[in-house]
Structure formats: C-alpha cells, structure tokens
Amino acid sequence: MIKVVIIQAFLPPYRIGLFNALGQFDDIELHIMLLSSKKKNKPEWDNITDNAGFNKHYCKGIHLRLSHERTVHINHDVIKILVKLKPDLIIFGGFNISSFQAVIYSKLAGIPCILWSEATKYTEQNVSYLRYKFRQWIAKKSTSFLSAGKMASDYLNTLLKEKIKKPIFVGYNSVDVNLYQIKKSQISNNDLIHFKKKFSGKVLLFVGQFIERKGVIELFEVYKELYKKQEDINLIMLGSGPMENKLKSYINDYSLKNIFFPGFINQNEIAKYFAVADIFILLSHYDCNPLVIYEALSFGLPIIASKQVGNTPEFVQDGINGFVADYKDITYIEQKVDQILSDDDLLKIFSKNSLLLSKNVSHEKVAKTFYDAIQNTLHFYANN
Incomplete structure (x- = not known):
C-alpha cells in the first residue's frame, strides 16, 4: 500500500x-x-x-x-x-x-x-x-x-x-463530464424553449468573477461592436464580483441591451444557461486552467478564449472548436464571434469537437x- x-x-x-x-x-x-x-x-x-x-x-x-x-x-x-x-x-x-x-x-x-x-x-x-x-x-x-x-x-x-x-x-x-451531460439531458425541450424565450437571438455566455483579470471590460467592448451589427444578440454574465456596478454603468453609457446578470445560480440551474448558450467566451488577462472551459466543453459549446488562458493549447483549438486570440485584440475577437454565429454549420462542427475534447478531462x-x-x-x- x-x-x-x-x-x-x-x-x-x-x-x-x-x-x-x-x-x-x-x-x-x-x-x-x-x-x-x-x-x-x-x-x-x-x-x-x-x-x-x-x-x-x-x-x-x-x-x-x-x-x-x-x-x-x-x-x-x-x-x-x-x-x-x-x-x-x-x-x-x-x-x-x-x-x-x-x-x-x-x-x-x-x-x-x-x-x-x-x-x-x-x-x-x-x-x-x-x-x-x-x-x-x-x-x-x-x-x-x-x-x-x-x-x-x-x-x-x-x-x-x-x-x-x-x-x-x-x-x-x-470535471464530471457525465454529470454535465446528464443535467443537460434532464432539461425538457419545453423548459428549454420557454427559457430560450428570455433571449431574443444568439447567446454569448460568460461564467466567472467580475474582476479586471477576467477580461470583463474587453468582453463588453466586443459585445458593443457586435451589438452595432445585430441588436438581437445577447450576453449572459453568470457570476458576481467587485466590478458589477462598473459593468452596469458601461451598459448605460453605451445604451446596450440584452445583457443579463442572473446573480448566484445553484449548480442545478447552471445547466440551463450552458444549454441555452451558443458560444462561451473568456478573455482573461491571465488564468491558470479555469474549470469553466471544461464545463463549456462538456455542454458542447464553441469557445472563444484569450491566449493567456492556461488550458487553451489543449482545449480551445483554433478553427477546430473555437478561436484563440490576445485579449486586447477586440476587432479580431468580434470578427470570430460573428463568424461562428453567422454559420450554423460551423457552430455545429465546433460543438461536436468540444464534446470530443471533453472526454480528456x-x-x-x-x-x-x-x-x-x-x-x-x-x-x-x-x-x-
């Protein structure tokens, strides 16, 4: 022993x-x-x-x-x-x-x-x-x-x-890959359709602390550019943190809409937000190996992540299940989000590849x- x-x-x-x-x-x-x-x-x-x-x-x-x-x-x-x-x-x-x-x-x-x-x-x-x-x-x-x-x-x-x-x-x-997939399967189509009605169009999802290191300001800058092109886009900010008031002021300053702050959500409810999302996005200035990347994989989400996120080399493969960029490159990130959202076939391919990668964790x-x-x-x- x-x-x-x-x-x-x-x-x-x-x-x-x-x-x-x-x-x-x-x-x-x-x-x-x-x-x-x-x-x-x-x-x-x-x-x-x-x-x-x-x-x-x-x-x-x-x-x-x-x-x-x-x-x-x-x-x-x-x-x-x-x-x-x-x-x-x-x-x-x-x-x-x-x-x-x-x-x-x-x-x-x-x-x-x-x-x-x-x-x-x-x-x-x-x-x-x-x-x-x-x-x-x-x-x-x-x-x-x-x-x-x-x-x-x-x-x-x-x-x-x-x-x-x-x-x-x-x-x-x-992560418990099977548990996430079970939670997703337990959401009935009717519940998902009803929940989806809260959001007018495609949905971006962020999960994490509202702190500068997590790139939340850069994320809002990306969303601002996307919103200029399509006002039915949505952003869910799942989490909390000291920058929440600053983010809400940003929304008012630029007259943005469709940005949601659900607050603290228990584990049983989180699955609904992953299930309703079309893309997961994380633009950290630096990050070790955030678990939320693996959670996004387990739900089959395409991922946009900054190159400063530690698990991108293995789990966000450029052009395979998402895209990787420097968190400062707002224009490039906005273009890649738009590319995925405007191509349903590409979104499905990225989703399938994320599920395959999730088996490694x-x-x-x-x-x-x-x-x-x-x-x-x-x-x-x-x-x-």
Whole structure:
C-alpha cells in the first residue's frame, strides 16, 4: 500500500471527484491535508458537502488575505501532521510556505515529493526576483512534477536547470463530464424553449468573477461592436464580483441591451444557461486552467478564449472548436464571434469537437494520470 499525502490550500468541490477516483486504486491510501476549511472569495463553496472517500486533515494556522484573490496560509503543524502520517510520497500544490515545509520534510524523511503546478508565464509575469528564485528552489528540490497542461509544463521547464531531467506528468483539471451531460439531458425541450424565450437571438455566455483579470471590460467592448451589427444578440454574465456596478454603468453609457446578470445560480440551474448558450467566451488577462472551459466543453459549446488562458493549447483549438486570440485584440475577437454565429454549420462542427475534447478531462482519466505519476516518481526516486 502506497500512502500518499496531497497538500491543498482548501478543498474545492471540483477536486472531490478526482480525489475519490484516485482513492479507488487498490494500492493507494490517500490523505488530503487542508490548510484552510474555506476559500474567502468563493463563499458559495462553503456549504457544499463532499461525501469524501478519502482521509482529510485540517491544519491549524492563520490566513492573511492580501487581496481579493490572494491569501497567504501560515500553518505551523504541517510537518507535525506529516510526521504522524509517515507518507511514502507527498504531492503539494504551488509555491508557498506549505510547499517549503513539504520539501523540507521529504528531504528529512527520505521520500519523493511532487510539485503540482498550474502556473504559466502569464500568471507569473509580475513575480518579483526573490519570489522567482523561491520558485526555482522549490522546483529544484522536487522529485517530479504534475503540470496542468502544456503552458504549465513550459513554465516549469524555465525554472529547471538540472543535469538530470526530471519527469513532468500532465494532469489536467477534471470535471464530471457525465454529470454535465446528464443535467443537460434532464432539461425538457419545453423548459428549454420557454427559457430560450428570455433571449431574443444568439447567446454569448460568460461564467466567472467580475474582476479586471477576467477580461470583463474587453468582453463588453466586443459585445458593443457586435451589438452595432445585430441588436438581437445577447450576453449572459453568470457570476458576481467587485466590478458589477462598473459593468452596469458601461451598459448605460453605451445604451446596450440584452445583457443579463442572473446573480448566484445553484449548480442545478447552471445547466440551463450552458444549454441555452451558443458560444462561451473568456478573455482573461491571465488564468491558470479555469474549470469553466471544461464545463463549456462538456455542454458542447464553441469557445472563444484569450491566449493567456492556461488550458487553451489543449482545449480551445483554433478553427477546430473555437478561436484563440490576445485579449486586447477586440476587432479580431468580434470578427470570430460573428463568424461562428453567422454559420450554423460551423457552430455545429465546433460543438461536436468540444464534446470530443471533453472526454480528456473526466475524473477517472485524470486520476489515472496521477496514479501513473505516483508510480513513476517512486521508481525515478529509487533509481536516482
């Protein structure tokens, strides 16, 4: 039996399926160490029951919220819990204080550790010299790596300057693909037709926080240009955030219509919005590997995304299931949205290809990648 400890800042609901699937392997005893019980800017996650089939351990500590998106966790008992658990291998996420503690313990205990990273050159572009050197140190001391995709792997390679080439395993974020498709199938045609009547024509969908980093102003600029050509186009802004009032002022300033703010929607209702949409659009200035891309794939939506979104190389394939652009290129993005909306055959092809790509991000498939990474890392560590 291989005892594996995964260190996470908190337990997001989308990780539960992955961890349950990983825990199903007969020779894996899985422990999840949590630095915090909740995420401050995701209050909707607080009341989600997990029914986890793995062992959870909560670390004591203090949590310093430096910004809307960044919280520093200082946990004094990480090593104490590791000593008690005596794992055979540690997987830790990102570059933080607990990562340092995990590396120190792994060296003292003589066990391998895997750095699990979603960072890309875009998410790390403003990192200071000292923080960059800290990232290099963490990477140098790690036995192997789990990256969330090609862009994350490329960033890891910029950190590594080792004579021995360390293995990098690609483990995407995962979703319950079947669940989304079941939810879509459970919406009756009558309900969908009735819901569709709320929107006068084609529908663009955004899902996420209303913050500058998510490119919401650029999205409104694209919509403004589209609206000049076709006033029956619609935009659904599914989410919330500090920029909501600014976005509503933008609507008034430019006399835009058909922009909807449904507010917080529970998981059972979200399916209707994906089902009614014609295109999903995300123009982030930088983003690791947003889960919503996989959700859009699972509903068979064509996707327009900025090249700064970490999972675009694998899951938004230019001219295959959507288009990729720099978030600043408003004219090009507007042209590509218009191209898809004005060609029903192209829309159907993109939709079909999105569904095919969604099969790569099931919990079971990604859990197998993690399992292989664990086995191969143990072998690599024993022979180097």
